[in-house]
Amino acid sequence: MDDDPWLGVSINLDALQGIICQVFRVSPHEVGQPIPIGSQLFKNYAQVYSFQIAPSCDAETHSVVARLVLPVKPLFKTENEVAAMDFVRNHTTLPVPKVYAYCSDSNNPVGVEWILMEHMPGVEMGEGWEQLDYTQKRTLALDLVDLYDQLSRLKADGCGGIYHKVVNSEDSSIPGTTIRSSSRSLRWSSLSPEFLRALRSHCNHKVTIKNHYELGPLNDISLVNYRLTVPTPSQTMPIFTSDEYVKLIAFNGNPSTRSTYDLPTREKCVELFQSIYKLYPNSTVFGPSADACKFCFSHGDLHDGNILIDPQSGIITGIIDWESAAFRPLWAEVRGVGWFEEGRQRFIFGSDPPGDFKDDIDPEDVRLRAFFRTELHKRNPELYSAFVGGVELRAVVHAAADDPRPIGETDIFLSRYYRYELPRKEGKKERYWEERRRGPFPWDMNAWRHRRMDLDEMLMKQEKLLESLNGEEIRK
Template sequence: MRSNEPFSLDWIGVDNPWTGVGVDLVALQTIVCDIFHVPRAQCGPPVVLNPMEEEDDDEGYARVYAFQLPSRSVVARLVAPVKPMFKTEAEVAAMDFVRSKTALPVPEIYSYCSDARNPVGVEWIIMEHMPGMMMDDALPTLQPAHLRRLAHDLVDLHDQLSKLRADGCGSIYHSTGDFGPSTFASKRCSRSLRWNLPPKELLRSMNNLCAHRLDDGYRLGPLNDINLLQFKLAVPPPAQTMPVSTSEDYVKLLAFNGSPTTRSDDDPPASEMCVELFLHVQNLYPNSPFLGPSVDAEKFFFSHGDLHGANILVDPKSGAVTGLIDWEAAAFRPLWACMAGVGWFREDRQRFLTSDVDPENFEDDVSGDAELRALFRTELHNRNPDLFACFLGGVELRGILNGACDLPRPAGSPDIFLSRYLRLGFWNEARRGPFPCDMNAWRRRRYQLDVVERERQQALKAAQNGKI
């Protein structure tokens, strides 16, 4: 479908993935009662945990509800139909994987269904209700000692995840041979329990696309990066987001929205220019095993993929991290791409150009902020020097990648990013030599597309006026 907005020629997604989706919350409550063998009278009604803000124009990728049972509160995460089955299967496998391999506070999954053809009407995951407040909400209430505890816990989070490695870049899935129906069991286990068995054709699809074997019954499969799940663009199918083996291929996969690309030929060529710039910057680190162009075996690290202050739960009385939620974008990635800090401790927006926003250079720091940031950096270096090197050294690579993955105009601004990158002096020609991209040719191409778009808009208006 085409929008009347300028530069929307490759906007062939949807404004809201929940449009036309029917959800039966009564059926969901019945399933919760069945799983836990609880009479309906002892199961509270669904309570919304992620209400929409008034300024939101869509509902995102999940609706989340809590159910109060006699002995516990459980959470039901209803999954929007974006990359059906694969995203849910990867999220479940990621949570199982991290729970079995680390001491991080990841919710236990009691049961799940990755086939929308069930009584609820959508895919769902029923899991443990983790304690704590969202980190963003808790930060203003934390005392200095609590903030220091939080800094240490966040370093520990990154350190534990960085020890989980693979020889490819992609999302993680359970081996398809384990895809049998199960009933609820209360003990913690490495394989979450499936509510029903998906149709054979879906299992065959997963088996074909998740052929890269990992240890302990896991496989590497199609990548579910947030940039590949942007439902306002075309969401590339699993066959176009297969695992890759180099940072270059990872960047191209994200920038071009799949392989082969799902972006329109009429999309302004800023993404291609950003990829070219990325490769030139990467070549400035020929001897770095993390920032340079060479990727050795086992150099892909497991990461959450959407780690921000709303997906980290914190004890407001101590600053301790109590829960890590929303693992739908988890995957093995290059370490430079994973190690951006998190929430308040994410320094990229302070030190580097973010889309069309200039670096803030810590200008909004108040008393104690600099010391807390120094504590985080020092602890990170002491715990894991590789993480520290990617945290500081990877900021430019991450910034260029974000520019490459931005939506087209008018919502996105990859073209503005490129212009500001050059004008603000991020490419130091005295030290790096001539700028590697032909900006004049790029501007001419962008102008040509502007002309095409104006002509399309004029033709559209003329057609509309003719019908009146």
């Protein structure tokens, strides 16, 4: 596993403040000090700051958000995030931040890649949820339905990240110019010849996307997991079937970056996915024929911390953190958000058994869930099918993307999936993989357990050998 990529990175916030002055053409005394947004303790995939701009003239004071990008998968993650925000802002009515300027090359005065963007109003959905009454929660439910519906209507012929078409190295803003309205966000500086070649070579696929955009390397949240080996852009190129998508996630790139010890477990996840997928030969949402219906645009990391709401009305006021946005299979992304996410209530995820909605003790909870499902079905029946019917596939992909043992829970998931019995009326029980309907389980589970024990023994021997070698080095 890799070390924390923030280690050794020197960030110059004074330089960032100077760039804000340059971009907005204001003097240093008109820009406030950086205010951290969110927890800077874990930092995850970005460090985020807010700057207050108070012009000396009569112009209104406003905030600018600076997102300092984690130094993982240089160039491509930032280019994808900016293009995704431009794409959604220009082709939907969803509240997405406007990008004022950005730099996808860490070789700049700040010391890391950065994005300057509009400060979106509201509070995080997870923070404001408990303060909403039932009517406000219904308003939020409708906005979530609209969010999924609008994104699902943006389609491409392949599965991958989204990037602006690159014409030449001067495809950028010129430092010192005034911010102008544009459908395309402006780079703060020109691309280097090296980065220009990299974008051109990785983002030139002949697929159908709206004008001025191209398909390129996928930046799925699991594929930029710095606790694993982060695959290169060449290892995460666009794919064109759901089967290839799951393999890319499971193997952490193509070719795989998984270890000899870990790869067999990922192969079992792929085998299970393929077996389930074949059960839907004629579905336009699941199964091989669904891939012909094209891939839909998705946020990629849509949780209740990335959705901002008005706590007085429940209306969604902002959707942020688009770095994992991409075209994906519809079933992979329509899962609900926050309280509306039902996957862990209805299915095993990792080592957790289904919650079975045991926390829904208020009659309003039942009505609200029914309202969300009903409105989703009325707006788009395929979205509803993906939401309800895709939970099993999403659970398998979640397991496929997990960390290796002992942190990861993939082997626990596979074992529980095999033996878990669903409670049924009249005392009858049914397994997830019901052989009377689905045929034999995809593999011999007893043989797999023995294989797993052999792999564990192999790993223990490797670790002892490594300890022995390290001990020899210390003694020398």
